[in-house]
Amino acid sequence: MEEKKYTLTKKELNAEKSKAIGRFASIASHDLKNVLGSLLNMSYYFTKVLKVEGEMPNKMLGLLSSEIKKLNTTVTELLDMTRVKQLTKESCDLFDIVTKSIENSKAEGIDFETDLIHVKIHADVLRMTQVFSNIIKNAKDAMQNKGKISVKMFLNENFADVVITDEGIGMDEETLENCFDPLFTTKSTKAVGMGLTVSLQIIEMHGGKIRIETEKGNGCSVYITLPVVK
Numbered sequence: 001m002e003e004k005k006y007t008l009t010k011k012e013l014n015a016e017k018s019k020a021i022g023r024f025a026s027i028a029s030h031d032l033k034n035v036l037g038s039l040l041n042m043s044y045y046f047t048k049v050l051k052v053e054g055e056m057p058n059k060m061l062g063l064l065s066s067e068i069k070k071l072n073t074t075v076t077e078l079l080d081m082t083r084v085k086q087l088t089k090e091s092c093d094l095f096d097i098v099t100k101s102i103e104n105s106k107a108e109g110i111d112f113e114t115d116l117i118h119v120k121i122h123a124d125v126l127r128m129t130q131v132f133s134n135i136i137k138n139a140k141d142a143m144q145n146k147g148k149i150s151v152k153m154f155l156n157e158n159f160a161d162v163v164i165t166d167e168g169i170g171m172d173e174e175t176l177e178n179c180f181d182p183l184f185t186t187k188s189t190k191a192v193g194m195g196l197t198v199s200l201q202i203i204e205m206h207g208g209k210i211r212i213e214t215e216k217g218n219g220c221s222v223y224i225t226l227p228v229v230k
């Protein structure tokens with residue numbers, strides 16, 4: 001029997017990999033959330049129904065429920081990091097989204113130089129904030145949390161451009177070629193390698209584009225283009 005050969009392009013392969021990672025995260029987080037929900041119910045039962053007495057047991061139960069809630073948030077974040085499903089789009093100002101992302105990312109040692117404009121887009125505000133936060137986080141990592149990040153916005157007819165430039169280590173050719181691949185990372189064990197993968201997906205789901213200009217040792221400029229609403 002003739003053997004059929006299938007060849008996938010890098011884009012198709014990445015899409016398949018992302019889907020598999022997203023499915024895995026979705027199943028794992030669903031199960032984890034069920035368990036966490038039961039644990040939270042149990043701690044509620046001990047506190048409110050059985051009315052456990054004593055300072056120490058109540059302190060422990062309080063700690064238990066706050067730790068469960070923290071873990072629940074971490075599971076939600078894990079899901080957001082690995083999977084983009086439905087978007088909830090609304091009319092909003094890209095200026096506010098970029099400003100919020102910068103505010104969230106402010107840290108000692110990092111100077112932000114900004115030149116921002118007001119422009120209306122149709123976007124999922126939380127997801128789009130996640131995109132800019134991911135890119136600013138990468139810039140901070142590349143500069144080892146010391147230096148200047150410039151964030152500029154331009155209007156080009158029906159599109160708005162946001163350009164984020166850092167003074168970090170830059171990328172070599174191989175890194176630039178692979179940086180949007182799922183699970184690709186050059187960082188330590190704490191990084192997952194999903195930041196740019198998910199950002200690309202979110203941007204494309206908004207009809208936008210992302211490209212990177214970089215040189216090893218010479219920083220990085222990330223260009224994000226999004227359609228504007230008239």
Ligand SMILES: Nc1ncnc2c1ncn2[C@@H]1O[C@H](COP(=O)(O)OP(=O)(O)OP(=O)(O)O)[C@@H](O)[C@H]1O
Nearest residue numbers: 138139142170179185186191192193194195196220
């Ligand atoms: N501003 C930048 N300067 C230099 N290298 C970068 C920059 N942004 C991304 N990279 C390179 O691209 C890789 C992939 O980036 P991505 O954001 O997808 O993953 P990560 O930052 O390694 O992990 P995660 O974002 O999931 O925590 C990085 O590991 C790094 O090598």
Ligand SMILES: [Mg+2]
Nearest residue numbers: 134138195196
């Ligand atoms: Mg990242």
